[in-house]
Amino acid sequence: MSESQGSARPTTPPRERTTAIRQRLAELRGPTAVPRPLDARALAALAANPGCRRRALLDGAGVDKGALAEALGSPSAAFGQSQFAIARGNTFEARVKSDGGTELLRLLHEHTGGEAPKDAAVPDLAAAGPEGRAARTALALREATAAGGWTLLDHPMLALEVAGSPAYLEPDAVVVAPDGRWTVVEIKSFPMIDAAADPAKVGAAARQAAVYVLALERVAGLLGDTPGPADRVAHSVLLVCPKDFSNLPTASLVDVRKQLSVTRRQLARLTRIEEIADALAPGASFALDRPAPELAETVESVPAAYAPECLAACELAFHCRDRARAVDAVTALGRGLRAELGGLTSVGAVLDAARGRAGDPSDPAVAALRRAAALRAEALEGATVGGAVCR
Known part of the structure; x- marks a missing residue:
């Protein structure tokens, strides 16, 4: 194939294209709406349902889907942690990372071996805005790898392109070992009882951590690391949880290669955000102050791919379920049946x-x-x- 027969997409400089996408998404979100960040949990849910253009666009634009559901007259699907669970999780995380992350490093060394941890460097990752923090994190990773010691990156910021739009992710921690390996750390408040945790919760944590690993591989690739990204970034993440019924931390290595492969493939299948946005009518907006009929018309103009699993992962699930039932769609019965x-x-x-x-x-x-x-x-x-x- 000659160059003239290649992609017909215009060659717009990356920075200009990113700016244009952000302006378009801001218009869709509404002039006064504060964008909701696209976190790893949302990315994992999006990767599990790559055919849903509606969620891809709403998440890419940072629309508050819960508030949107209420504006459409539908209840917002209730999921996520309670305020009590969030507070308990924050307290446990602070304990795990106290004293320069000594306990966290001990747990990692216990499962991976290598050089015994001593005093670890904890670099300051503060910077202006998510882009600045992502750049500061990349620099800290480069410096820590070159230093050849233990380094704990507390809440680093990682950038990942999703459907042509940048997303910024914040894992609990990333540890750089003396051998230069980067390991993602997930700290959860659900317990490990007799060294085993709830398989469903571990699976959800693994899917979320796989998104962080994917973003770390991107950083390693941009840094031109040797060995390559797949060798630099560990594909087993350290899952830290309370031991039994205490508040003492314990840990387990979780292999996320399967989740990483699925997430990489599914995110690659997503339609680019600007293509979905370009299909909307001129002046279309998800601004919550618009009349409900106009807002509903805009939402319905973006194709959805509802499945019962959405009830556990998307605030707009009840609205989409009602629409699927209204047109007698078999998708409301489940993806497995739909495929058959x-x-x-x-x-x-x-x-x-x-x-x-x-x-x-x-x-x-x-x-x-x-x-x-x-x-x-x-x-x-x-x-x-x-x-x-x-x-």
Whole structure:
């Protein structure tokens, strides 16, 4: 393929393109709205549902989806930590990092070996704005790697491009070991009882940590590190939790290679933010002070990919569920079932295919539905006792 046959996207300088995207997203968000930061938890949820352009655009623009749901007349899906849990988590994190991170480094050395930790450097990562903090973090990583000692980066700032828009992420900590390895540290307030924690919570923490690892690999690549990013950044993260029912810290290494691979692939599938925004009508905005009908029209103009899993990850889930049910979409029944049904996208079409009223008999999904319907009818007929059907 010649250069003239390549991508038709105009070659805009990265800085100018980033500025243009930010201006466009600010217009969509509304002139007075404060942008909501796109954190690792939201990125992990977005990566789990890459087909949802609505969430990609709203998160990219920093729209408060909870407030948007209320403005649309729908309840905001309740998830996340209570204020009590947040306060408890902050107290536990402060204890883990106290005394220059001595206990944290001991836990990491206990699981990884190598040179015994002594006094660790804790560089100041303060800077103006997220861009400045990300640049300061990159410099601190370079200096710590060159120094060849233990370094604790407390709440560093990492930058990652998501769907063509920059996102800034803040892990609990990153530790640089004397051998130059960078390890992400996740500090959680749920307990490890008998050295094991709730698998669902560990899985969620691993998906979140995988986003941080991906961002760290980007930093290593920009620094031109040798060895390469994949060798510099550890693919096992240190998960620190309270031990049993105490407030004493314990830890476990969690391999996030699977989550990292999935997250990298899913984020690469996201449609670029500017492409989604360009498809909107002129003057479209998610500003919360707009009339509800106009706001609903703008929201509905952006395609969504609702699934029941959204209820645990997106504030707009109830609104999207109502719309999915209103059009009889099979997505409301779950991604697994939707994948099995092929081209049958509505519940009505599924029932018609099962009853032989529509559908191509050679379609495997249609054939399976008709077979299931025949088996059900046969079972019900056989269960008839004394004129009554046991259902």
